[in-house]
Amino acid sequence: MITDQTIARIRRFSDERDWHQFHTPANLAKSIAIEAAELLECFQWDEENFDLKHTAEELADVMNYCLQMCDRLDLDPDAILNEKCTQNEEKYPVDQAKGSAEKYTVYIRQKASKVQ
Numbered sequence: 001m002i003t004d005q006t007i008a009r010i011r012r013f014s015d016e017r018d019w020h021q022f023h024t025p026a027n028l029a030k031s032i033a034i035e036a037a038e039l040l041e042c043f044q045w046d047e048e049n050f051d052l053k054h055t056a057e058e059l060a061d062v063m064n065y066c067l068q069m070c071d072r073l074d075l076d077p078d079a080i081l082n083e084k085c086t087q088n089e090e091k092y093p094v095d096q097a098k099g100s101a102e103k104y105t106v107y108i109r110q111k112a113s114k115v116q
Contacts, residue, residue, distance in 0.1 A: 002067065002077060010067055028069040035061040 014020050039058040042050050070077045091104045 007067060007071065010064060011071065014068070023068055023072055025069060025072060028065055028072060031065045032062060032069065035065055 014023065035058060039055065039062055042055040042058060067077060070080070096110065
């Protein structure tokens with residue numbers, strides 16, 4: 001759970017450095033993608049033997065930028081995550097998706113063929 005104190009600390013860090021001027025939604029989205037690539041790099045050559053500390057640092061960078069974007073766009077992270085969970089629960093019904101890595105369009109086609 002992200003606490004209000006953590007959000008305040010992230011804001012304070014940027015405020016003290018006057019960095020909010022650079023934190024446009026587009027710049028934050030770019031930073032999220034860049035940091036996500038750095039997170040992926042932790043697993044580039046070995047998916048099982050990775051540096052957990054370095055992985056946690058890269059994951060924290062991704063989360064930091066995501067939280068800054070929520071803040072910039074006045075979005076509640078908890079609310080948007082729960083909304084997305086609801087959408088995913090509808091898109092991937094347990095009885096059709098359990099144990100399968102199939103894309104959700106497979107379920108839509110299955111549903112459509114049952115209707116016809």
